[in-house]
Amino acid sequence: MAPSLTFQPVLERIAEEMEQRPGRGRAADYIPALAALDPHRFGMAVAELDGTVYGVGEWRQPFSAQSITKVFTLALGLAREGDELWEHVGREPSGNPFNSLVQLEYENGIPRNPFINAGALVVTDRLHSRTDDAAGTLLDFLRAESGNPELDFDQEVAASETAHGDRNAALGHFMASYGNIGNPVPVLLDQYFRQCSIEASCADLALATGFLARHGIRADGTRLLTRSQAKQINAVMLTCGTYDAAGDFAYRVGLPGKSGVGGGIIAVVPGRCTLCVWSPGLDERGNSVAGVAALDRFTTLTGLSVF
Numbered sequence: 001m002a003p004s005l006t007f008q009p010v011l012e013r014i015a016e017e018m019e020q021r022p023g024r025g026r027a028a029d030y031i032p033a034l035a036a037l038d039p040h041r042f043g044m045a046v047a048e049l050d051g052t053v054y055g056v057g058e059w060r061q062p063f064s065a066q067s068i069t070k071v072f073t074l075a076l077g078l079a080r081e082g083d084e085l086w087e088h089v090g091r092e093p094s095g096n097p098f099n100s101l102v103q104l105e106y107e108n109g110i111p112r113n114p115f116i117n118a119g120a121l122v123v124t125d126r127l128h129s130r131t132d133d134a135a136g137t138l139l140d141f142l143r144a145e146s147g148n149p150e151l152d153f154d155q156e157v158a159a160s161e162t163a164h165g166d167r168n169a170a171l172g173h174f175m176a177s178y179g180n181i182g183n184p185v186p187v188l189l190d191q192y193f194r195q196c197s198i199e200a201s202c203a204d205l206a207l208a209t210g211f212l213a214r215h216g217i218r219a220d221g222t223r224l225l226t227r228s229q230a231k232q233i234n235a236v237m238l239t240c241g242t243y244d245a246a247g248d249f250a251y252r253v254g255l256p257g258k259s260g261v262g263g264g265i266i267a268v269v270p271g272r273c274t275l276c277v278w279s280p281g282l283d284e285r286g287n288s289v290a291g292v293a294a295l296d297r298f299t300t301l302t303g304l305s306v307f
């Protein structure tokens, strides 16, 4: 398709189609601060490599980024630590829910991948050891890449997750028992919940994901990752970014993607553009129902996919 101008009509067509869809799933209810969201809300943005953004619906509405942030902490961790990081977290799809404990015992406290909660806890722990403030480092990065200095933590969501954080606490303590967590678990959990609580819009997150479409180059033209590291993160997003639905996501959408229980999904068309879609109604695996459907339609209508 011809560049840029054609994205806006595609987005508008998708938004119209999404309005006609019946069932939309349910907002995440295990984090009470998110449970009240109307599952029918919808926004979508596409950012080109030069920072031009197109959007539709509530594309400027901030929402809880949640597990989408796992992509950025992985990038920041990999940039600082290099391949040694992979000795502490794997890169295989888990085939299990995002907050599952089961594989850890068989695999000596090494989580399957950085995008399930266990793996993200390890990545945040290691980033925290190197920066003294993993969540702050992440927030600074997101502000810089999105060009939006207003981005911030949502204290209410962070407090809600802390109050209902038994599962993540269990993951942290269990991995600590294998020596795979370096910081005190309560310190790590505080970092992790603040990380998850960051509020950003589709426009912000599509822009912040740009370095993955630019093969590792940040918005200001400096390099964060090697070309190969950017490829690695895109590959892990494709295979693990939507948990135990990653196969179905790859089949339907055909792009590296990462979801969060706030209802957002980011996706990358390497060398071309990045996307972020938001709709709070989730399926039983924790992925936005309308979000996956919208990305499915985007790649179908534009022919842009990695395949």
Ligand code: GLN
Residues within 6 Å of the ligand: 066, 067, 068, 098, 099, 117, 161, 168, 196, 259, 260, 261, 262, 286
């Ligand atoms: N903060 C959420 C949790 O740890 C993130 C999960 C997600 O978005 N899938 O449970």
